[in-house]
Amino acid sequence: EQACTIWYMPDGPIGTSPSDEDAGPRRRLLDAAIDRAAERGLGDLSLRALAEELGTSHRMLSHHFGSKDGLWLAIVEEVERRQRAALAELLTAIDDDTDPASVMRRWWAHLTDPALLANARLFFELYGQALVGRQPAVRLLEGDIESWVESAGAGVGSELGPEVRAFLRLGIAVTRGLLLDLLATGDRVGVDAAMEQWIVLAAPVVAAARD
Secondary structure, three states, X not given: OOHHHEEEEOOEEEEEOOOOOOOOHHHHHHHHHXXXXXXXOOOOOOHHHHHXXXXXXXXXXXXXXXXXXXXXXXXXXXXXXHHHHXXXXXXXXXXXXXXXXXXXXXXXXHHOOHHHHHHHHHHHHHHXXXXXXXXXXXXXXXXXXXXXXXXXXXXXXXXXXXXXXXXXXXXXXXXXXXXXXXXXXXOHHXXXXXXXXXXXXXXXXXXXXHO
């Protein structure tokens, strides 16, 4: 089954990973590890224990990913890639009659889907390691914000000037901050209310930038 390798939005799936027919051994192992992380998290799971759960060997995971940290990083990088692709796909599908606020609410509902929160926890764990220079996590910092700015900019439909880029960057900070808040506090009602305040402020700016 590949249900967990498709990122679902409330109104349907957006973004997929390659099919088993198109994927090599490394991709199939990575997809399976991502499914495991989404379903139950990874916690202190050893590479050997994970290999057993995935029906492979510790040696094979080490061959493809180098170490447990290497695999954990590969999971986060792939999840982030899928998320950026999903955001760009969602935004480029917007037409002139679409309310930006409804799109922003849909995206937030996707990000805070309980099925994806284990991956979000892993992201923040590795991001913290990257900030203190721990290898190989530091790779997460390479072009991270710029990549998200470009993906979010897909909904603007014009060249991204300095003001628009600054606004998109602010949106990334707000979204990540509230996602971290949700993971730390579990206060879904409070976090959703805060995001709604941001959407009310941001939607008119997004609409104006698209004109």
